[in-house]
Amino acid sequence: LNYVDTKELTSYWVNTSANSMIKTALKQANYTFKNQYDKLIKDGKLDTYVSMQTSFFEEADNSTLWGLFVNAGYLTVTKEIDLLKGKYCIEIPNKEVKQEFIKLTEYQLGLSSGTLDTVTESLTKEDQETFLESYQEILMVPSYHDLQKENSYHMMMLGVCLCLNKDYEIISNREVGKGRDDLILKAKDEKKTSFVLEFKYLKEDKKDLEKALDELSNKAIQQIKDNKYDYGLKGKVIYIGLAHHGKDVSIKWVES
Template structure:
């Protein structure tokens, strides 16, 4: 009889007590304990079992679960007597910042203060032990949602002190999703305040804390050391490229295939692999996304599970608002190509708007990209990484996101695409002017007609064409430098469709008198550079190749054809 798949359960005890589907990851306990690192930061994409593993750690070590060895019976950790005696033997502070998603600094500080208040309320018995001095009791009672910042930043440190004295042992601290407030701070514009608050809290909890036995922090990203970890020289950072704990988060292919056999779905292994495989941690390839696998086992339907959530907003923001080079690279990724970079896994959030490396590093850490190969270059003294979209699920997620940029803001975009396919030049002009009027701001282009910003719209527009027409056309772009030039070629996949070449140009007042001149220059460039040669070489007749010059002046557009 197959086990029940309980979707969304993150409490280890609930899964074990109810006999719900669970893949044994308790070897993580042994590996972490024997590594003996003081403070461990583990980064993994969202919904990869971080919270469940933290729950597992708490219920293994915490004195509150003393005598609950039944939760671990039959699992790998329970095979060794040494670890049976270790269960339930340490005071544990377990916190999660997963729900700290407020829109400003004051609300964020209040939300974290509320979490700390809950911690103190759960340990209220300490006030009745006679262990605390009057000053300590006064501090204990001062912990509230509205407490002073200085009280909040020292709260974890103080609780570690109190628990350590009461139990006569140093404390294990578990902090899940530590970077959620940092991401919200970046998106909502209160980064500097959040960095100061977090740095002081982490320094007190994890560095200057003589009551700390060990600690684990989890998150999606490795926030730059200069931001919040500047004082933590005792921090062991485990990223997606690290070899430690490489199979402790996510499901291995062997585990997934065993599950498919259990659920009577052995014939689906190839399809499931295409949809949900692709993650690599350390040297361990073929890691699957647990959220998607669990949902597939439950619903028996291949679709976007992990990628189909609102948590994609940051990835969408940095691509949509990124410059032309970012969008060009993303075009190639959507076409199945790999990009190469020198990777820096420290995420500097306040550099995301201008640092291409930081953007790709963030997308890798978040699970949207995978490492397909690496190469150490002696000349640079660094490792070069080749990155690609992780799997079919991620690709479909991005395609749907790009469609949303246009369809949610202006239905005229679809009308423009239809007019272009029909070769209706008048309708193309009418609809394109409406599209640019309503969608320019979507790509954060600003108001300048001659600056760098319009390029963001052009490249975003090309991404839209690529996604909308992928069934009928192979879209490639010339990607030449300069803000007034953007070649786009649509090669038909069906014999009865025409090929299309688009050349984008921004009006240059020093060179041209009108938009008509700009459009004419675009058409002339198509002819002079013979962009149609590659289409003719593939057997497409000249009369089946349509050419359009698209001229821009701010949000005004003129399209001429030949």
């Protein structure tokens, strides 16, 4: 009706009450749900228990929360795994909803609107300075996985890259060249730049933390080169080494 009235095709449904209901429910989500949410963002789909007959606000648990997402149109059931137990495969249905999930992820992480888009846009536009600034903003989120190991940063960046799968093949933790990569964004258009990202984590405290992180980010770049993680990539490739210690980060950006 809005479309007929205005003759403008936009995402009218995201401004309905379902949006605020989901945001309210996300505040009550437990650690297990957040892990499942991360997997959904990374893979675009999730096998889980879904209850669509009971309201989350009457009986708050993970199955009714996923049911709220389905009933609100944010997710689509694509497969019945175990109908009696209520286990299904749920997926993000289209690009429009995917963009809304990015906004929900920003809300869940306590980020300002547009932060995740800024990360991906600055990356694909090869704006190193803006990429560093926006990436650092994400790291300032107080509770995100407690940032205690390399995989925390790896999984976080996978979620950030959700919106890039139209133009890039997202390759993560696969045998490439002489080793196993962390994250590769392979441009589907050979005229565009591809990216190879390697994540490092410094466990112990160092007196000269800045120097230690700088050395570690250099090692990340060297690992990309030595293991030939860019094998099979055509055209321009940018190597990015990210060394972390808690919320501190050093980034090396090298064009090949």
